[in-house]
Amino acid sequence: MKNHGVVHSNAMLRPWLLLIGFISLFGAGYLWVNSAPWTLATLKSFADARAIHDVQTRPDRVGFLLSKDPALLKAVAWSKTGSVLYPGPATYAPTRFDLSLQELEELTHLTSEDFPASWSNYDRDGNELLYCQPAPRICLIYDRSALQNALDVSLDGVNWGVMGLLAGMGLLSFFLFWRRGTAAQPHDQLVLLPKQHSARRGTLEVALTPRDFRLLEFLQMKQGEVVTKDELYDAGWGRDFMPNSRALDQHMINLRKKLDPDKSRSPVIETVRGVGYRLLD
Structure with missing residues (x-):
């Protein structure tokens, strides 16, 4: 009876494996397509970070860059030695662009170790977005709504872990489908x-x-x-x-x-x- 179950399970499972494979890869593809807006946002943030890095020793120029971009709320730039260049202790920053000492310490701690460039919610409601990159070491805080308007996209969250899981499930399902098919060739x-x-x-x-x-x-x-x-x-x-x-x-x-x-x-x-x-x- 054991062999009977093996043979019939192969016949019954193969269509399900095929269906799961298609659904999983379709879901992963859908998430990947919806990640395109984040790619645009990353390109903008990288350009903003480069512009700030070029004038990070001149607080007035950094303040000017912030003031002309409605989406860019605040910025923190560090030197290669890890000291805060903007906004430094003696740096004047307009109220809109200022960060509290606690915020500076939290961002400094967040970027103190090796880390990849990444996006995250900066506030509880997700109205502000935090982008940090290691080289040059800079963190930028954006207004989500203004950033979406500037890019003409919707920055709904993309769960990269789920996308990877779906892609893995799809590929595994197709592999098992193929293996079970070739088992009785x-x-x-x-x-x-x-x-x-x-x-x-x-x-x-x-x-x-x-x-x-x-x-x-x-x-x-x-x-x-x-x-x-x-x-x-x-x-x-x-x-x-x-x-x-x-x-x-x-x-x-x-x-x-x-x-x-x-x-x-x-x-x-x-x-x-x-x-x-x-x-x-």
């Missing part, structure tokens, strides 16, 4: 060779005993029909043999091992509980 089908008194499954050729051959030949003649144990006893042992259930079952176990010694092929003999056996291919 013709190169694994059973071919009886009467002259050699053997059987072939792909590159594997198995020497058979006379009883092995008679049983397989009889199962193959039935073309996938269920064959009773009594019929198999008659075919393998003869009508004068007194049936012993364990003798046939043990012989089938050994025959399965011969036809798939490394358990790398699809099952070829199915046990039909309470009735007998059936040749699957």
Whole structure:
């Protein structure tokens, strides 16, 4: 019954694997397309960071850059040694562009270690967005609404973790779909060779005993029909043999091992509980 379940699970699972693969990759693709606005936002923020970096030792010029961009609310720039260049302790910054000492300390701590350029919500409601990059080391705070208007896009959040998970699930589903499909390809089908008194499954050729051959030949003649144990006893042992259930079952176990010694092929003999056996291919 175990082999019966394996074969039928393959047939039932393959359409589901295909469906899951398509849905997962479609979902990942949808998230990827919706990440394009963030790419535009990153390009703008990188350009803004470069412009501020070029004049970071001149607070008046930094203030001018901030004042002419409605989307850019605040900026913090650090030197290569880690000291805050803008807004520094003695730097005058208009109220709109000022940061509290606590905010400066939090941003300094956030960027004190190696980190990738990234976006995050700066306030609880997500009305302000924080962009930080390591080289040059700068953090920029944007007004979400103004930034969306400037770029003419919608900056809805893109969950990169979910997108990666969906893409991975899709690829895994297609891989399993392919594996389950190739598991029962013709190169694994059973071919009886009467002259050699053997059987072939792909590159594997198995020497058979006379009883092995008679049983397989009889199962193959039935073309996938269920064959009773009594019929198999008659075919393998003869009508004068007194049936012993364990003798046939043990012989089938050994025959399965011969036809798939490394358990790398699809099952070829199915046990039909309470009735007998059936040749699957």
